[in-house]
Amino acid sequence: MRRLMILLVLLFPSACLAADQGDISAVAVPLSSTDPTLDRLGEVRVLGLHRLSAAQSWFGGISGLAWDGDALVGVTDKGYWLRFHVQADKEGAPLAVSGLQGGGLGGITQDSKVDGDAEEILRDGSSWLVSFERRHRVWRYPSGLDGAPIAVPLAEGVAALGENDGIEAMARLADGRLLLIAEGREGEPTSPAWIGTPGQWRQLLYPRHGLFRPTAAVALPDGGLLVVERQYTMLAGPAMRLLRLDAGQVENLAGREIVRLAPPLNVDNFEAVAVRARADGRLVATLMSDDNFNPLQSTLMLTILLP
Template sequence: MMTRRATFGLLGAPALLGACQITAVHGDPSAANFGPTAFHGRFVWTHSSPRFGGFSGLHLAENGRDFWALSDRGTLWQGRFTRGADDAITRVDVAQIHVLKGRDAAPLPRSGADAEAIALGRDGTVFIAFEGGAQARISAYAMPSRAGRDLPRHRDFSAFAANQSLEALAIDPAGRLHTLPEAPQADGFAVFRLDGGAWSVIGHIPQRGEFMVVGADFGPDGNFYLLERQFRRALFSTRISRIQPGNWASVQTLLQTQRGQFDNHEGISVTRTQAGRLRATLISDDNFNWFQRTEILEFLLP
């Protein structure tokens, strides 16, 4: 894989200028066998802000360039990707960094700021899923710089383990929110859907191996895309699957990486390339560790 180098800018804030690059990882990812899915690019994103890192959620606009990246330390990063002639990411520019607020308009305390997933409504409302045991919830932000509004909770939300609760959030073509916990229950991973102000369990996705749910999105084709992660001894494996809504028990695996091949990917957004191919964009959570990185991966889906 050719190494890409690109400058990094924060729009309107030159004091935070830095540098970022794409580097090879465990050989050439483009030469690896990903089955029916094709590797499209890898970008390592760096930034000088002490708030940078911990990205657990990603939303990419239909244009494939404007993005929202969610950190599990309670910040939301808004920016834009620059793409080259091959439509791969060559640069990241950040327009704004929002510190998420609670109902009282004060910044969220560390104990309540474990933001894990993001979805954007048609009207621009930003929905964010938080885990944390009894504090597991989904909040709506009319504007990310303003106070959040907690949505109604399902009774099961507070029963999930503190660090294995709401990890995925997605909006279907009808505008309905869906969420899933990281860990399965007896019947598998419960799929919760919000209808008329109340959550209900509409199905279960079977657990396959040791993978846990970390992200989800509805693609432009109307299908549901599930991101799962497996890790042992700080080495991660990533899996992307496709599910037809309503047929939750039938899961098509599109990609499964080798353990240690990439970093800890927790956010997924599915869009189309300029040529019309389905594209999955993933972002990794570096856990604010020096030996991990914020890695943006892209794959072309069959």
């Protein structure tokens, strides 16, 4: 069966991964429509690019992502959480998706961009941390994502962020401090960021690279950090780049680009990232795009092997 699945994906890029009773489907798409064999991006090897879909009305708009065992957990622009299992081979390439679940985040009004625009999720011990923009805040969910939240005290400057310029990236660093990075205003050379703990925050400035702005971050086991940046223009469409910050450079927010994905390659509005280790210790990153519940966009899942 596994050989058949691999053969289908190689011969027919639109072949579906195995799905559980049709609750969620993942259709393989090539990175390049002109070169279906392309599997390298910058310094990384691409293990898969899949278009996800589900019948549930709340599926889509995924802006934050985290692993919980073998399940991916996400939060959406309209105040929902979702999770589904990803079965992978020894290389880390997805083989099957199944078991889609979802529901409303606790403490908010669903389907409201003002109240429920969740942008990032972080597993923090036995709790979940979720950041929101428009009504800027970070909430802790100690008893499940549908339970009662507790507000995390933030720096004063967070409340002054623009409506659509809030905290897009959040990571728990190796020393226990939180790093919060806002998308920031369009046209500015930097994005505001904060590092510290509740009640003890220090402001930083995240350097911009052209029109790219930060949309997600995840801490690495070696103390480093991955940051996803997104760019969109009416003329060129969406583009994404992935930066790696070494452990000694996290506080300086100085990273180097390891991946860039732009047209004519298949790319969408990438806003989320999660990382897990495979059996040999190599790290596999999963990136997800936010389709904004727009039929002209897609929920893409990009799986890559980090250098």
